[in-house]
Amino acid sequence: MLKGKGDLDMQNTISADKKVEAKPKKSVKARMQKFGSFLSGMVMPNIGAFIAWGLITAIFIPGGWFPNAGLAKLVTPMVTYLLPLMIGYTGGEIVDGHRGGVVGAIATMGVIVGTTIPMFIGAMVMGPLGGYLIKKWDDAVQPHIHQGFEMLVNNFAAGILGMILAILGFFIMGPVVSVASEAMGHAVNAIIAVHLLPLANVFIEPAKVLFLNNAINQGILTPLGIQAAAHAGKSILFLLEPDPGPGLGLLLAFSFFGKGTAKASAPSAIIIQFFGGIHEIYFPYVLMKPSLFLAVIAGGVTGTTTFSILGAGLKATPSPGSIISILLMSPKSITNYIALLLGVTLAAAASFIVASIILRRDKTPDIETDDLEAATAQMKQMKNGDVSEATQENIDNARNVVANYDNVNKIIFACDAGMGSSAMGASLLRDKVKKAGIDMSVTNTAINNLKDEPGLLVVTQDELAERAAQKAPNAMRISVDNFLSSPKYDSIVLNLKARDQMDPEPVKAQETSEQKKDQVKKVQMDLAGVKEITFLRDDDKVGTATMATSLMKDRVKKAGLNLDVKSLGIDKVEDSADNLVIVTPEAAKNLKIRYTNIKVFATKDLLNSPDYTGMLNTLK
Structure with a gap:
């Protein structure tokens, strides 16, 4: 039998905002974020290896803190082979799991051997290409493999395809990427030579706030910076995006001249941003007043100008972008340390001055609408049966809100990289959930890894809400402007607690398991046409659904029926009355919510359901 990689996971809750259309359109911003996340997704999981290489370089090479000729031999093999291979494997794995990662790594080896420079960009091309091609091969061939030959075909297919890609990488892709990389390197050096590099921050700072920070740093600047550092010993490119100065200046301005919650939360945000390196913490402060883009741009341009004039640079990319990481990645040079600290300081000063002017000129009143206490009091009255002060309309509205949480059994915070701001938000809500006595998992992940799981509540930042809807269209979703301090966390806890304490509605209480079974049977028997x-x-991956499709084709053929049998991702289903979709009972309910015309056949065993015989007889 073929190895299953995943079944369909349908959600049992409707979005808190609205029902999701079958095929939501992606905005340009969402497409850019998705592509940027894909690039950074190849580097971020391996960032520890980059830091290890940077530390080994800074400590053990001649001129390092503790020179050691033996240990210095680690530097070249790591940057030449280890890091590109890890990127290539990760790129393939993102596309098609471990199997895609293996083919991606083999393909990457071809471009490594075919060039004389660190082949990071080549790895970011060949890794996903290998994963994509083996995935397409599996989609086309696996359903037709005779039983007993699966391992033979799968192993040789991966090996042969990997070999072909490695050869193509050696003769074609390697030289092409090498020329392109050298051209980009020369272009960057030319910009640095004429002191125009600071203008890059005019684009970098706004892009960061739109959650393209990881894409810019790990996807573009890090590969170019490592190539430059391998020759010059350091690179200023490692400082363009991670510089904590602009964010520090902005948050300081809010600490002095902000209003309400923004002012109160800014001091703690400074610690998280400057020392913890979580830059996402200051993004909401900019988004609430778009004119503050000018402040962070001023800070970024000032910092890069200072770094450029004083010749500052780092051995490797600092991750996270904290002042501690930046100092650790510095070469052993007092002048470089001074240049780094001065650049960060001046960047913070420029950002602070511009942000302070903007905030002081802002006459918008501070309005905070937090009805949590009133809602809590009302829920307490309902729990105690005291409805004298609560109208029936309010009770019904409260029930409707709480009903959205009926099936929630897991909370996931999703951010771009899944390591910084989402981890912080998950930690805060996890603590609130624990104190409320609610037994529920609260975790965090990268938004690209988000799955449409049953019982899922997704919490994400406003700027990433559209992508969350695309990744988990059937999940309940809540967006916040600030992971650090959102009143919606208390609302989530309140509604979860109310869900566990409220009495069920009479109509729901009267619904029996036999009625539910009858409803499923009615759905199953509606097979005309x-x-x-x-x-x-799930996500177009080959798995149980593909095996079930192959087996069903044989059954349909033996039954003498002329029916088209296929497996599709949920977004590719045609909402037609002549389409019978076979799913698990758990998925049937929400499938009918999303698609109104299809026929649904629910069965617990997708591969060998005993109900298939009766279904096929009905179709004759």
Whole structure:
């Protein structure tokens, strides 16, 4: 049998905002964020290896803190082979799991051997290409493999495809990427030579706030910076995005001249941003007043100008972008340390001055609408049966809100990289959930890794809400402007606690398990006019749905039926009355919510359901 990689996971809750359309359109911003996240997603999981290489370089090479000729031999093999191979493997794995990662790593080896420079950009091309091609091969071939030959075909397919890609990488892709990389390097050096590099921050700072920070740093600047550092010993490119100065100046301005919650939360945000390196913490402060883009741009340009004039640079990319990481990644040079500290200080000063002017001129009143206490009091009255002060309309509205949480059994915070701001938000809500006595998992992840799981509540930042809707369209979703201090956390806890304490509605209480079974049977028996059978699979991956499709094709053929049998991702299903979609009982309810015309056949065993015989007889 084929190895299953995943079944369909449908959600049992509707979005807190609205029902999601079958095929939501992606905005340009969402597409850019997705592409940027894909690039950074190849580097971020391996950032520890980059830091290890940077530390080994800074400590053990001649001129380092503790020179050691033996240990210095680690530097070249790591930057030439280890780091590109890890990127290539990760790129392939993102596309098609471990199998894609293996083919991606083999393909990457070809561009490594075919060039004389660190091949990071080549790895970011060949890794995903290898994963994509092996995925397409599996989609086309695996359903037709005879039983008993799966391992033979799969192993040789990966090996042969990897070999072909490695050869193509050696003769074609390696030289092409090498020329392109050298051209980009020369262009960057030319910009630095004429002192125009600071203008890059005019674009970098706004892009950071739009959550493209990881894409810019890990996806673009880090590969170019490592190539430069391998020759010059350091690179200013490692400082363009991680510089904590602009964010520090902005938060200081809010600490002095801000209003309300923004002013109160700014001091703690400074610690997280400057020393913890979580730059996402200051993004909401900019977004609430778009004119503050000018402040961070001023800080970024000032910092880069200072670094450029004083010749500052780092051995490797600092991650996270804290002042501590920046100092640790510095070469052993007093002048470089002075240049770094001066650049960060002046960047903070420029950002502070511009932000202070903007905030002091802002006459907008501070309005905070937090009805949490009133809602808490009302829920307490309902719990105690005291409805004398609460109208029936309010009770019904409260029930409707709490009903959205009926099936929630897991909370996931999603940010761009899944390491910084989401981890911080998850920690805060986890503590609130624990103190409320609620037994529930609260975790964090990168938004690219988000899955449409049953019982899922997704919390994300406002700027990433659209992408969260695309990744988990059936999940309940809540967006916040600031992971550090959002009143919605208390609302989540309140509604979860109310859900566990409120009495069920009379109508729901009268619904029996037999009625539910009858409803499923009615759905199953409505098979008139069916022309095609569809199994749903998760994110188009080959898995149980693909195996079920292959087996169903044999059954349909033996039954003498002329039906098209296929497996599709949920977004590719055609909402037609002649389409019979086979899913698990857990998925059937929400599938009918999302698609109104299809016919749904629910079964617990997608591969060998005993109900298939009766279904096929009904279709004859």
